[in-house]
Amino acid sequence: MNYFPDEVVEHVFDFVTSHKDRNAISLVCKSWYKIERYSRQKVFIGNCYATNPERLLRRFPCLKSLTLKGKPHFADFNLVPHEWGGFVLPWIEALARSRVGLEELRLKRMVVTDESLELLSRSFVNFKSLVLVSCEGFTTDGLASIAANCRHLRDLDLQENEIDDHRGQWLSCFPDTCTTLVTLNFACLEGETNLVALERLVARSPNLKSLKLNRAVPLDALARLMSCAPQMVDLGVGSYENDPDSESYLKLQAAIKKCTLLRSLSGFLEAAPHCLSAFHPICHNLTSLNLSYAAEIHGSHLIKLIQHCKKLQRLWILDSIGDKGLEVVASTCKELQELRVFPSDLLGGGNTAVTEEGLVAISAGCPKLHSILYFCQQMTNAALVTVAKNCPNFIRFRLCILEPNKPDHVTSQPLDEGFGAIVKACKSLRRLSLSGLLTDQVFLYIGMYANQLEMLSIAFAGDTDKGMLYVLNGCKKMKKLEIRDSPFGDTALLADVSKYETMRSLWMSSCEVTLSGCKGLAEKAPWLNVEIINETDNNRMEENGHEGRQKVDKLYLYRTVVGTRMDAPPFVWIL
Amino acid sequence: MEKEGLGLEITELRLGLPGRDVAEKMMKKRAFTEMIMTSSGSSSDQCESGVVSSGGDVEKVNDSPAAKSQVVGWPPVCSYRRKNSCKDASTTKVGLGYVKVSMDGVPYLRKMDLGSSQGYDDLAFALDKLFGIRGIGVAFKDGDNCEYVTIYEDKDGDWMLAGDVPWGMFIESCKRLRIMKRSDATGFGLQPRGVDE
Numbered sequence: 001m002n003y004f005p006d007e008v009v010e011h012v013f014d015f016v017t018s019h020k021d022r023n024a025i026s027l028v029c030k031s032w033y034k035i036e037r038y039s040r041q042k043v044f045i046g047n048c049y050a051t052n053p054e055r056l057l058r059r060f061p062c063l064k065s066l067t068l069k070g071k072p073h074f075a076d077f078n079l080v081p082h083e084w085g086g087f088v089l090p091w092i093e094a095l096a097r098s099r100v101g102l103e104e105l106r107l108k109r110m111v112v113t114d115e116s117l118e119l120l121s122r123s124f125v126n127f128k129s130l131v132l133v134s135c136e137g138f139t140t141d142g143l144a145s146i147a148a149n150c151r152h153l154r155d156l157d158l159q160e161n162e163i164d165d166h167r168g169q170w171l172s173c174f175p176d177t178c179t180t181l182v183t184l185n186f187a188c189l190e191g192e193t194n195l196v197a198l199e200r201l202v203a204r205s206p207n208l209k210s211l212k213l214n215r216a217v218p219l220d221a222l223a224r225l226m227s228c229a230p231q232m233v234d235l236g237v238g239s240y241e242n243d244p245d246s247e248s249y250l251k252l253q254a255a256i257k258k259c260t261l262l263r264s265l266s267g268f269l270e271a272a273p274h275c276l277s278a279f280h281p282i283c284h285n286l287t288s289l290n291l292s293y294a295a296e297i298h299g300s301h302l303i304k305l306i307q308h309c310k311k312l313q314r315l316w317i318l319d320s321i322g323d324k325g326l327e328v329v330a331s332t333c334k335e336l337q338e339l340r341v342f343p344s345d346l347l348g349g350g351n352t353a354v355t356e357e358g359l360v361a362i363s364a365g366c367p368k369l370h371s372i373l374y375f376c377q378q379m380t381n382a383a384l385v386t387v388a389k390n391c392p393n394f395i396r397f398r399l400c401i402l403e404p405n406k407p408d409h410v411t412s413q414p415l416d417e418g419f420g421a422i423v424k425a426c427k428s429l430r431r432l433s434l435s436g437l438l439t440d441q442v443f444l445y446i447g448m449y450a451n452q453l454e455m456l457s458i459a460f461a462g463d464t465d466k467g468m469l470y471v472l473n474g475c476k477k478m479k480k481l482e483i484r485d486s487p488f489g490d491t492a493l494l495a496d497v498s499k500y501e502t503m504r505s506l507w508m509s510s511c512e513v514t515l516s517g518c519k520g521l522a523e524k525a526p527w528l529n530v531e532i533i534n535e536t537d538n539n540r541m542e543e544n545g546h547e548g549r550q551k552v553d554k555l556y557l558y559r560t561v562v563g564t565r566m567d568a569p570p571f572v573w574i575l
Numbered sequence: 576m577e578k579e580g581l582g583l584e585i586t587e588l589r590l591g592l593p594g595r596d597v598a599e600k601m602m603k604k605r606a607f608t609e610m611i612m613t614s615s616g617s618s619s620d621q622c623e624s625g626v627v628s629s630g631g632d633v634e635k636v637n638d639s640p641a642a643k644s645q646v647v648g649w650p651p652v653c654s655y656r657r658k659n660s661c662k663d664a665s666t667t668k669v670g671l672g673y674v675k676v677s678m679d680g681v682p683y684l685r686k687m688d689l690g691s692s693q694g695y696d697d698l699a700f701a702l703d704k705l706f707g708i709r710g711i712g713v714a715f716k717d718g719d720n721c722e723y724v725t726i727y728e729d730k731d732g733d734w735m736l737a738g739d740v741p742w743g744m745f746i747e748s749c750k751r752l753r754i755m756k757r758s759d760a761t762g763f764g765l766q767p768r769g770v771d772e
Contacts, residue, residue, distance in 0.1 A: 077648030134655065160655040188655070269659075293659055299683060318660075320682070343650055346657060375650060402650050433651075459649070484648070 006031075010039045019044045038062055045069070046479075046504050048086060048110065049529065052562045053094030064103045065129075066095070070110035072507050072556055073457075074482055076134065079509055079554065081535060083569045086110040089119075090567075096123035104129040104155075111135070117142030121149035129155040129183075139164040140189065147173035155183035157210075165191030172197040181205040185212035187236045187267060195221045203228045209261075212236025215269045220248035226255035234288075235259075237267035240275060253278045266290035266316075273301035283308030287335075290316040292342045303328050313337045313368075318344040319353045319375060326358035330365025338371040343402060353402070356383035363390035371396040378409040379436055384418025388425035397422055398433035404460040404485075407437035414438055420445035423453075433457040443467035447474020454479040461486050468492035472499050482507040490517030497524045505558035513555055516548030521557070522575035529564060531556045532573040674727075678706050678754040689746045695738060702754065711754055727752045 004012075013036055016022055026036040042065040045051060056063070070086025088110045095102055102124040112135045120127065127150050140163065146156060147170055171194045174181075181201070186193075193216040202208060202225050210233060213222065217238035226232065256262075262282050271294055286309050291297055297305075298320040306312075306325070312333040319341050321329075329336070339362060341354055356379045363369065363386065370393050379401050399419075407414055415436040423429060423446050430452055434442065438461035446453065447470035454477050462468065468488040471481065472495065481503065489512030500506060515532070522530040533554035564574045652660075676685045685705050692698045702711040702725065710721045725737040729748040737745065737752070 074648065076653035077651050078654055079648045134653065160653065162655065292656075295660060296684070322682075342656065342660075343652060344660065346650070346652065346660065375652075400650055404646065404649060457651075459651070485646075 006035050009035050013039055017042070041065060042104075043067070047558050047560075048088075048091070049562075049565050050504070050558060050560045053091050055562065057094065057098045057100060061098075061100065064101055065106070066091075066102065066104070067106040067108075068110060069108045072482070072505060073109075073480070074484065074507055074509065075109055079484070080533065080556075081569075081571060082136070084533065084572060085565065085567055085569070087567060088112050089116045092116050092120050092123070096120075101126055103127055104131075106131040106133075107135055108133040109135065111137040112142070113137050114139055114142035114145070118145040118149075121145040126152060128152055128180075129157075131155060131157040131159070132161050133159040134161065136162040140166045140170045140191070143186075144170040144173040147171070147178075148175065151175075151178070152180055153178065154180055154207075156181070157183050157185045158188055159185065161188050163189055165189050167191040169194055169197065171201060174201050176204070179204050180207065182207050183210040183234075184208065185210065185236065187212040187214050187238070187269075189214045189216075192216045199224055199228070205229075206231070208232070210234035210264075212267060213238035215239050219252065219275070220246075223248045223252035223255055226252065226259060230255070230258040231261055232259050233261050234264040235262060235266070237265070237271075238269055240268050240271040249275060249278065257281050260285070262286070264288035264290075266293075268294035268297055271296045273297050273299075276301050276305050279305065280308050284310055287311055288314040290314075292316040292318055292340065294318070295320075295344060298325075307332055309333060311335055314339075316340040316342070318342050320344045321354070321358075323354055323358035323361065326354060327361045327365075330361040333366060335368060336362075336366040337368050339366075339369065340373040341375055342373075343375040353377045356380050359383060360386050360390075363387040367391070368393075370394055373398040373400075373433075375400045375402060377402060378406065379415060379418065380408045380410050381413060381415055381418035381421075382408075382410070384415065385421040388421040392425040393428065394422065394426040395428055396431040397426065397429060398431065398457070399435055400433065401435040404435070405437045406435075414441070416441040416445065420449075423449040428452055431455040434461055435459060439463050440467040440470070443470040447471050450475055452477055456481050458483040458486055460484075462488060465489055465492035469495055472496060476502075478502070479504045481505075483509070483511060485510045487512050489513050490520070493517050494521055494524075497521060500525060500528055500557060501559055503559070505556065507554075507556050508552075509554040511551075511555075513552050514549050515552055518552055518555060519548060519575055527559060527561070528557050529560050530575040531568070532575065533571060534573065535571055674749060674751045676702070676705060676752040676754070678708075678711075679756055679759065681706065687752075689749060692746075694742045695745075698737075702752075706754070722757055723754050724757050725752060725754050 009032070013022070013025060016025060019042070022036060022040060026033045037059050039062065040060045041063060043056065043060050043063050044067045045056070046069050048068045048070050056066075068088065068091065070088075071080050071084060074080060075084070086109060088107055096119055103126050105120065105127075106129075112132060117138055120130070122145075130146060130153075138161075143156070143163075146153065153174075174197075178201075184201075184205075193214060195217065198217070199221065202211065208229055209231065211225070211229065212234070213225075213236055215238050217225075219240055222237060222240070226235075256278055259282055263286060265279065265286055265288070268291060273296060276297065283305065289306075289309060289312055291302070295318065298318070302321060303325055306328055310332055313335050315329065315333065315336060315338070317325075317340070321341070326341075329339075341358070343353065345353075354374070354376050356376065359372075359374055359376065359379075360383050362372075367390075369391050372394065373396075376399070379399065408418070416439055419432075419434060419438070419442050423432070429450055432446070432450065432453060432455070434457065440463045443462060443466070446456070450456075453475045456471065456475070456478065458481075465488055467486070468483070469492050471478070472492065484507075488508065493508070493513050494517060518530055518532060522528065532552050533556060534552075568574055673686050673688050676687055687701060687705060689698070692701055699711065703709050711723045711725065726734050727737050727745070727749040728751045729735050730750060734753070737749075
């Protein structure tokens with residue numbers, strides 16, 4: 001029932017910004033659906049193959065901001081071949097043709113080419129914001145087009161992309177008239193940077209709040225940059241090696257003191273740790289600190305820095321901090337909400353790695369903690385039970401014990417009870433990653449208690465299909481399930497086909513599912529794309545016979561309204 | 576033991592504790608790509624990990640003595656982060672001479688100037704001095720007598736045994752050094768010079 005004119009309803013809808021809520025609104029009635037779709041400005045598409053540009057534009061003709069995600073999450077760990085898909089060009093081409101007033105494009109795990117970037121830069125007069133996360137396929141030439149052609153560019157945010165650095169002059173492609181930059185993040189570029197062009201750009205960008213430099217920006221350049229940007233809020237330091245008595249270091253110290261708005265610090269890709277004290281004066285204001293790429297900062301220098309950061313809400317660190325270091329964090333950072341501890345040594349001994357003690361200390365000292373990613377050497381059920389008791393508010397809990405299948409190191413038991421305690425206590429848990437020795441029991445707990453769970457990552461866990469079934473049957477809100485190296489097979493896969501309609505995607509690699517199982521699934525669910533990814537010849541898989549009993553190496557299935565995609569490479573077999 | 580035409584010499588090892596069926600199932604399915612070594616730890620509790628790769632895809636993993644047991648995509652650290660944590664900044668100019676030196680068991684790294692050494696003997700002496708431990712450099716002279724093995728990362732990102740190539744070639748290509756315990760490198764045919772594998 002609608003007593004108000006459409007404009008009024010639309011005005012009310014303007015206050016509703018989350019995607020979930022707007023999606024819900026559109027389902028209330030036809031009239032609300034219509035009003036909502038014309039007023040929707042930000043659209044989020046979690047799987048670029050679930051729909052296509054034409055449908056997007058038909059439904060949301062007034063869109064200004066688009067977020068697209070491409071490859072499955074496990075592509076981050078080299079489990080998905082590079083040419084799998086996730087190409088953004090068709091999207092940009094369609095958007096360009098439709099003359100929609102695109103202002104913002106955010107992409108994650110997609111293949112972006114220089115051609116796409118060039119087209120993007122030329123097609124949308126009001127384009128303001130480009131955020132690329134974990135993308136690949138482009139070079140600094142593409143960045144040059146963006147710099148040169150986007151007159152009102154506000155954000156150029158490149159996070160952890162693989163960019164071919166042609167060492168060109170992309171920074172000098174920003175015209176002198178460009179003064180609107182708010183975010184400039186090029187930390188992931190490998191090559192040399194034109195420091196003069198960079199300094200000029202920063203000097204003429206009074207609104208610049210976030211600046212993240214790459215390795216090639218040395219300390220003296222940093223000093224000059226910070227001197228002309230005291231309004232900085234978010235700084236990523238590039239190279240930080242210098243003689244602490246030199247003039248540029250003194251200049252840096254002076255410049256840092258003036259940056260009273262600085263709240264977030266990252267980078268230190270190369271660092272002379274004793275120079276960190278230059279940042280101590282502003283540490284008490286910091287809410288976010290990312291030292292996860294700063295391999296050279298550890299020990300007492302790191303501890304001293306952290307001791308100054310009493311207001312920290314987000315900390316990303318390497319495990320070289322050790323349990324003792326985490327105890328310092330626990331006693332200093334009482335506002336901590338998110339902690340990520342990454343492994344520092346992926347090749348060698350890991351002697352300074354963290355254990356369950358560090359995790360327990362953090363849980364005891366930081367009552368506001370809600371998100372954690374923790375790579376560690378060992379864990380115990382007792383520790384996890386304690387953590388669950390201390391922190392029942394976890395939204396994201398991702399634990400990675402470095403050695404697959406490792407049991408509780410004290411009792412040699414599986415870690416079922418520990419993770420069980422976590423899911424039982426943390427009623428708002430939305431994301432969970434498991435590791436260590438785990439049986440079907442842990443999945444029983446997850447199915448029983450993890451009512452809000454949307455994303456679950458499983459590796460080297462479980463005993464039988466029952467494990468996977470507990471999860472599929474129990475977790476009503478499951479969206480993304482990714483499983484590797486676990487003994488789940490066709491029985492679990494096929495038990496409830498309709499479940500996959502409520503999920504975004506399922507990934508299973510090195511499990512027990514067979515070709516005939518997958519074929520059966522594809523037949524029962526034509527609204528699913530069932531992809532078999534096989535680096536070996538797919539034809540051989542067919543010919544080898546065994547009546548489809550051979551195991552499928554990688555299975556990726558997802559719901560879609562547009563059927564089989566046309567851009568799949570030869571090694572992807574869509575059933 | 577060989578596996579289906581990969582043509583690589585491998586050693587079969589199991590994932591997890593003895594008796595784990597899952598590990599055995601996984602062993603049967605997959606091809607092994609490289610030799611691995613046991614992690615340094617108590618000898619009675621041998622934590623062995625299997626090396627797995629899917630299908631015919633051979634992950635380009637370091638197949639030198641330095642590579643610890645590696646399962647494809649494990650630990651789940653994104654490839655960007657892997658590249659940036661493992662390497663020692665490609666912009667570090669080798670000609671400058673200063674390279675990072677790490678030693679197993681020591682929680683901090685050192686930096687030393689290769690250019691200040693005249694040859695492997697000098698390097699041996701300098702390394703001994705750096706970590707206050709005698710016998711690091713003995714390996715260059717006398718293959719199997721000492722407790723440590725010195726390896727270095729070359730321009731291609733591969734880990735090489737120090738001492739094989741002429742000194743001049745070595746300092747041109749050495750990007751960083753690592754001193755590891757000989758016991759961690761068992762099974763890699765580190766014979767005294769002159770003995771064939």
